[in-house]
Amino acid sequence: MIPAPTVEHYKRMQRLRAVAVLAARRAWAGVDSGDLSGSWQSMLPGLVGAVSLVQESGAVQGASYGAATLAAQGLYEAPQHFVNPEAFAGFASDGRSLQGLLYTAVPHTKGLIAGGMDVPTAVRKGGRFLEMVTQTTVADSGRAAAGVDTATRKNVGYVRMLNPPSCSRCSILAGRFYRWNNGFNRHPKCDCVHVQTTATAAAETEGLIHDPYEYFKGLSAAEQDRTYGKAEAQAIRDGSDIFQVVNANRGVKPGGLVTTEGTTRHGNFGRNGPRLTPEAIYGKGLSRADTLAELERYGYILPGGQNPTGVLRGQAEGFGALGRGGTRVGVRNAVEEARRTGVRDPLSRATMTAAERRIYDAQANWDAVRNGRNPFTNAKAAKVTPEVAARVEREYRKHILGY
Template sequence: MAAQGLYRAPQGFVDVNAFAGIGKDGGPIEGMLYSPVAGVKQLIGAGVPLSQALSAGRSLLDRNVRSAVADSGRGAASVDIASRQGVGYVRMLSLPSCKDCVVLAGKFYRWNAGFLRHPNCDCRHIPTTENISENVTTDPYEYFKSLSDTEQDKAFTKAGAQAIRDGGDMFQVVNSRRGMKYAGESMDGSKRGQNVKSAFTSEGTTKRGAFGKSRRLTPEAIYRLNGDNRAAALVDLQKYGYILPGGQQPAGVLRPGGGASISELTAADKRLRDARLQWDTVRDGRNPYGSGPLTPQIAATAETNFRRWLATGGQVFTK
């Protein structure tokens, strides 16, 4: 946003931990991670050599992990976009990309629009307020032109690619929704709103979970149920643990005149305190790092810094 000159401060910070451990069907991720084990056993039972069966299982596990990480990232990004007034998103390709993703690149979507994806999709949300058509990652035709004829034929089929080369409309040539699903949708492929189960996730709803045994809506369901009412959607995103109020952390916020004294603060506490003070200064419209004017880049730097220490409690983790 800052790089585009369109920076908008968030009204709340995403709780990234709320997106951990959730599979593509909205349930716990353990099932997805365990599925390669069952697949390997089936291959061995069918007479496939052990080394080949294990190799196939490793490939499936790798795909599942990559897909889960991408889905979690997209879910968190969608909530962060919703927290910024007047901000939507465009789809950015992660090259190489399939035809279904290419035709969606660079198109502007409102904050509450679901992110269509297929298995192993690695496209990203890019927060913005307008269409973006600048390069091969955000312009379908620029991406098409960057490919050789052979690559175009492979991605769009020989007939489809030729039709585009002949001046045909890419969006008419490609069925943009074939094979695409909404992240968080049920595994049976039902569309949003047609299956009540797809509106809920079981993550965090165990006996010891943050939500007890209460049903927990997914971000996609929250957007759908609230329609165009962004304020109500933000309330529900906070209610169901996907977003934190601005300047707040689950373990509590250090307040002047209360809690630990400055001398009692750990190094981690001080990092978090300083980052929060800098962010509060930005929210007041002032430059937290000097006497110069507050620029979008400075505001974005302060936000990123605060997010970093907020997510880790001020701790520095090393490999």
Template sequence: MILATPEATRTYYRTQQQIAGKTASAADRLLRRRLTDDFDSSWSRLRPDLLALVSTGRAAAAASAIDYIPAVLDETGQRGDPTGVIDTAGFLATAPDGRDLGTLLDEATIRAKQAVGRGLAATEALTAARRWTTGTVLTVMADTSRGVVAADIAQRPTITGYVRMLNPPSCDRCVILAGKWFRWNEGFQRHPRCDCRHIPASEDVAGDYRTDPYEYFHSLSTEDQYRIFGKSNARAITEGADIYRVVNINTRGLGTVKSARKYGTPHRMTPDDIFKVAGTRTNAIRLLEREGYITGPQVRGGNILGQREGLGQFGKGGKARGASDAVRAARETGVRDPLNRYTMTAAERRLYDAKIRMDIANTGVFPRSIGANSADKYVRPQPITDRQLQTIRQQYDDEVRKLRANPERTPESVRTLARLLGINI
């Protein structure tokens, strides 16, 4: 039986929106009144009040989150006894990404100075600083409450995961995740200002448009469909294209010829390309089918089936020694060794490999492989050349630069790995 979104969930998220909205608005008013073109001096005077304001808002958000899981489990008839008691103080000691909250908010003045450096007037720079602060406060508030909820789900062994719920208005990246069920220990994918939420469940117990991408898409006006997805992409979805493929192609780009042969991934034409050349609606639909956008019935979760819970690409699907054991142990215990390469995400592996290669290269040896390799014991270590060292340093610098350029968009697991590797971000 599919139920409507629990009323406890609706009530909780309305409360969270009110707390976050009031906190962000108060922060903006504070900066509007007291942040001047004397950035450093005015910031030092208002900083304590801003910290106190955001800290109070976070405490309210965390307190509200404590009551959410018991309420929604009771309403949905799910049994989920906790193993302990959540202490919200642990979630308020730092910013959600682990750094000092004041250090995070200090970036407002950095944004203002950068704006001036780009040639903007002081008033425009102040507006940029306020806009950044509003977005950051909203993200911090959402991440704080999400952290409490995730911890409460984790401490209830019978609740094996959560369903992702939209909190409209939502962007296209969030829409395609609506209704997707995640294991309890899978991180919550989000972007700045994202306010999507959890519904604790051992199965999907939410059935309205907030958990069905297609229901949400069709609930929008044509104007909003065009604004959120882009005109060509929205038209393609309306004509029957798979919403997941359309959004992923838009964000990741077209696939390769090899991936097209293996998975049917579109690799030649985007929806925009198709509508430019199709001429007629019938021809547009034919091209959408040929290019792999129309793949079958439009159903929540998609209709392209595959190995949803495989062991991953590393070690040929887990066949390498220790790979399958490491992956299965992480799933069973819910605890992933952040330095175990077998259980890393692609982003984590790129950073990890770049750092290990750099460390080996700095010893004067060319890194043939990452970690132990049975072939290494038969090969004499090769001295590294200047050109090889330069290439490895460039790869490492590129990974670190990506971390520092968009820290708020970097997954928490990658930031944690960076800290464990001694990389200062």
């Protein structure tokens, strides 16, 4: 079976794509068919801002579900770095700016008109084209972040999850294990996602790897004809090799190589000059350590763990949630000492606010897991289960990284 966290991630991404499509539809409704370029230029900034926010949300989802997916298989592997979701917003997967991508609806529409289509129909089809590129770029942000998250975990790769109905090209790409540095081939409107796993588990776990032939057999003859083409479907039914019949590379491609988005002084990347996309970094054929260094250099992953004492806020009041009204001597003494000196011990839970304590515990629990200790029990022999590790990682992302 496909791990439940991956299925849930797909549903969340569907909702985010729907939000982006709705924003695109509303924006395109304001376009003036008499001044396509001018009117669309005035609508673009608002749409770019809206889609950028959805892209970042998609990247948060993509960066987060891998831990639970691995834990569900009993294969949890801690990340060596954490994905930076902000790095996946504001540009298209092929490297161009998001504004440049969304503007293409206008030349697409003008091309239809130049080909003889009446203006109202061309504008309507231009809107559908805009919706297609919008939902694709949101899906790509989630996939790209998931790919980087995979790269941060040793010995982890992925298999492709189909979400029927799937096209012929996606169906034959499913069912194989991809290493962490293999780009995710996709086409416009592709909704396939990564299922993080290991090579050994991918070979041994029934139901995780999808068989393209089983998918083909599960379709009716009419559905086979519609998905693969009438002649191609008949050839497969007659015993032809499905991989030879379907051209896996036609219309299916990885992301782009270079983007300039976020390279200004005020951008997310914060440096001038070209910025490589994650798949361009994978394509350099570097070692995993060097690849992680490049991903950090270009802003896709965050540096090592953060010190929660650097973000403490608030004042010490009362004896706190741990003080039991001052009846716990150690806590009462710590609070009174902080009041007397005006200085709180940043490592003492007794003088922390509830919010500070959540930050402190998230860091402490993550440190414990990384050292092989179960933070939820004092028993020295207690093992860190995959479920506990995934839970602690989730809390670390929430309270330390903010997503």
